[in-house]
Amino acid sequence: MAFDNDKNTIERDETHEMISSEKVDGTVVYNRDGERLGTIHHFMVGKRDGRVRHAVLSFGGLFGMGERYHPLPWDVLTYDTEKGGYVVDLDKDRLEGAPSYERDQEPAFDRAYNEQIFGYYGVAY
Amino acid sequence: MAFDNDKNTIERDETHEMISSEKVDGTVVYNRDGERLGTIHHFMVGKRDGRVRHAVLSFGGLFGMGERYHPLPWDVLTYDTEKGGYVVDLDKDRLEGAPSYERDQEPAFDRAYNEQIFGYYGVAY
Numbered sequence: 315m316a317f318d319n320d321k322n323t324i325e326r327d328e329t330h331e332m333i334s335s336e337k338v339d340g341t342v343v344y345n346r347d348g349e350r351l352g353t354i355h356h357f358m359v360g361k362r363d364g365r366v367r368h369a370v371l372s373f374g375g376l377f378g379m380g381e382r383y384h385p386l387p388w389d390v391l392t393y394d395t396e397k398g399g400y401v402v403d404l405d406k407d408r409l410e411g412a413p414s415y416e417r418d419q420e421p422a423f424d425r426a427y428n429e430q431i432f433g434y435y436g437v438a439y
Numbered sequence: 440m441a442f443d444n445d446k447n448t449i450e451r452d453e454t455h456e457m458i459s460s461e462k463v464d465g466t467v468v469y470n471r472d473g474e475r476l477g478t479i480h481h482f483m484v485g486k487r488d489g490r491v492r493h494a495v496l497s498f499g500g501l502f503g504m505g506e507r508y509h510p511l512p513w514d515v516l517t518y519d520t521e522k523g524g525y526v527v528d529l530d531k532d533r534l535e536g537a538p539s540y541e542r543d544q545e546p547a548f549d550r551a552y553n554e555q556i557f558g559y560y561g562v563a564y
Contacts, residue, residue: 332483332492332548335460358457359491364513366489367457388489423457 342399343371343391351402351409355383358423367428369400373409384414385423387437404435467524468496468516476527476534480508483548492553494525498534509539510548512562529560 335357343351355372359365368385391400413431421427425439432439460482468476480497484490493510516525538556546552557564 331485331487331550331553333486334481334483334495334545335464336481338484339460356459356461358459359463360456361458361518362456364491366484366491370459393486420459425456428456 338369342397343369343386344394344397344399344401345404345406346401347405348397349406351404351406352384354400357388358385368423368431371409373414381417382414383417383420384409384412385431387432387435389437390435463494467522468494468511469519469522469524469526470529470531471526472530473522474531476529476531477509479525482513483510493548493556496534498539506542507539508542508545509534509537510556512557512560514562515560 341354352371352373354369356370357366358368366388371384371386373382373384390402394401412434415421429439466479477496477498479494481495482491483493491513496509496511498507498509515527519526537559540546554564
């Protein structure tokens with residue numbers, strides 16, 4: 315908000331029940347060691363029930379070799395007000411081995427794929 | 440997708456269980472008479488349960504006098520594949536009288552405000 319400084323905005327936001335998709339997109343995701351894993355690029359919403367299922371992490375890849383998208387189950391993300399980003403219990407190796415795709419090769423996000431993602435992160439779909 | 444034409448993309452998307460927040464943002468919203476009401480600017484997500492509660496309609500206003508945001512309950516929107524946009528049973532007068540705010544004056548989206556919006560559109564919160 316134009317009339318708040320950043321700190322107030324974050325504190326006030328945390329008292330909200332809701333968050334804007336605009337504020338989620340671009341938010342940094344860290345692991346528990348404080349390593350930066352990437353940023354949230356967009357998220358995937360169930361059409362019928364309107365539930366956010368995946369936050370899609372944009373991950374630059376090694377040696378700048380092209381951006382990859384890693385869908386993460388929404389429930390594995392925790393917002394950390396001090397860091398100003400999401401924290402997930404995930405090391406980089408595990409993220410690199412996770413289901414992912416290139417920008418122009420978006421998968422179908424059908425039930426089988428969604429279950430695959432949730433299964434990888436140990437979350438019930 | 441780069442390798443599909445628009446028609447195929449829309450048809451294939453409609454078989455998906457999910458939609459990307461990127462594709463929702465900017466989508467045109469029509470009423471049942473085919474009038475263009477505005478476009479979806481972003482949406483509001485419940486932090487605890489990850490449910491999309493409101494699609495926030497960007498509405499140019501009369502005589503170009505400033506953009507206003509009108510939160511609509513997600514459930515009142517229906518995607519129309521032929522129009523390539525959402526359809527809502529709402530005339531312009533009713534939209535103009537609905538809860539809305541200016542870009543720099545985002546409300547708290549607390550329970551009272553959310554219930555006010557859902558109540559206006561006759562949807563249980």
